Amino acid sequence: MAGIYIHIPFCIQKCGYCDFYSIIRLTDKSDFVACLCKEIIDRKDTLNGEAVKTIYFGGGTPSLLSKQDLTKIVDVLFAHYDLSKLEEFTIEVNPDDINMSYLTDLRELGINRLSMGIQSFNNKILTFMNRRHNAAEALQAVELSKRSGFDNVSIDLIYGIPNMSLQEWESSIDTALGMGVQHISAYHLTFEPGTVFYKNLKKNILKEVDDSVSVEQHALLIHKLKEKGFIDYEISNFCQPGFESKHNSSYWNGSNYLGFGPSAHSYSAPSRRWNISDLKEYMKKVQEEECYFEFEILSEKDKYNEAIMLGLRTNKGVELNVINQMKDEFILFFNEIMKKNIKLKTTFEQDGYLKVCFDQKILTDQIITDFFIA
Structure with a gap:
């Protein structure tokens, strides 16, 4: 079964740190909704x-829509x-x-899951x-969500923040765990190119945290979440049993998905497409029925x-069987x-799968790069 992603490009x-496509303007909301519906x-x-x-409203800030x-x-x-088999309907909210x-x-x-961009429970860090x-407000939002009947609430947290102490990070984790969220x-x-943080990094106004700090904060996160029964089902995602994000999991397991709105991506093996990251151009081209996306066939x-x-x-x-059905040169390289x-001891083989060792998970991106074919 497929997934649908809808990108809402508005922010206040x-x-x-954010490099997702968004604009600080709300005057085009009505026109955008009309064009989105047309797409x-x-x-x-x-x-x-x-x-x-699954359906997922992301952004930007989808909760700015009425x-x-x-x-x-x-x-x-x-x-x-065909939404007769719809299981999970998520919206990101501020x-x-x-x-x-x-x-x-x-x-x-019909929305049954909230994804709340909290990032920290420390006011100094939130301001930064x-x-x-x-x-x-974050605490109140989670409590209101529970009282309104939402029993599938996800929150976002960020670590590796300059000048954030281990104690401050631990406090945010403890607060999150104390609220009874499921994910x-x-x-x-x-530091993504084009962001304020990246520009300040290049100006030496900001400095990335040392690797040792990242490792310590990640280890603390894993320890505390596992202690409370959370499953680390993806390198950045943790849940109580049965509360994996079905939508995000569809990305990782190769399911088809459609993306609507500016900058949204779509996938249908063996092709991938992505809409232009420009609201004005997106609306103009959708209205005039011109091409508003790029497209590629995966090699x-x-x-x-x-x-x-993934x-x-x-x-x-x-899955080793998937790799073993590829070109001989890829199989030899992979092996x-x-x-x-x-x-x-960065990876291990188990039941026909190659996995990253538990104590090496913070290095997952480096390990993945090692396996890549340039």
């Missing part, structure tokens, strides 16, 4: 009748796609956008990252590298690198 302010309708035959299992905006989009989805009335509206639309909520996505801060090398990247990030690992990494 831009976080210092959804225009592509209604893309899945060839395949049922949709109930009326969301209803228009949801109605179009139900009218043109803590200071939601209240009991809005949460009730979301539930009435240019988040527009404070710790008290936690924890990401190491990265055999692309398929190999993607299998490595597999090693998960606790399931890379050589696998033997080396097993000897280094």
Whole structure:
């Protein structure tokens, strides 16, 4: 079954670390919703009748859309796609956008999962990252979500932040665990080109944390979450049993998915496409029925590298049988690198899968790169 991702490109302010496409302007919301609905309708035959299992509203800040905006989009989805087997319907929300009335509206639309961008429960750190909520608002948002009937709530946290102490990181983890959420996505801060943080890094205003600090913070995260029964099912994602993100898992297991809105990606083996990252151009081209996306057919090398990247990030690992059906040169290369990494104790083989060793998970990106074919 397939997934649907919808990108909402609006923000009130831009976080210092964020490189996802968004604009600090809300005046185009109505026109955007109309164009988005047109794209959804225009592509209604893309899945060839395949049922949709998950829907995910991301951004940007989807919680800036009103109930009326969301209803228009949801109605179009139900009218043109097979949602009879829909299991998970997620929307990303900012803590200071939601209240009991809005949460009730979301539930009435069939949304059954919230992904809340909290990042930290420390006001100093929230200010540093240019988040527009404070710790008290984050706590209240989670409590309101539970009271409104949401029993599948995910929160985002960030570690590896300059000048954040281990004690401050531990406090955020403890606060998150004390709220009874079902899912936690924890990401190491990265300095992405084009972001404020990246520019400040190049100006020596900011400095990346030492590797030893990252390792210590990651180890603390793993220890505390495992202690509370969380499963580390993907390098940055942890959940209580049965609460894996079904939508994100579809990316990692190679399922088909459609992406609507500016910058949204779609995948249908062996092809991938992505919409232009420019709201004005996106709306103009959708309205005038001009091409608003780029497209590629995955090469055999692309398929190999993607299998490595997606597999090693998960606790399931890379299926050896998948690799063994590829070109001989890829199989030989993979086996050589696998033997080396097993000897280094960075990976291990189990039940037909190659996995990253537990104590090496913070180095997953480096390990993946080692397996890549340039």
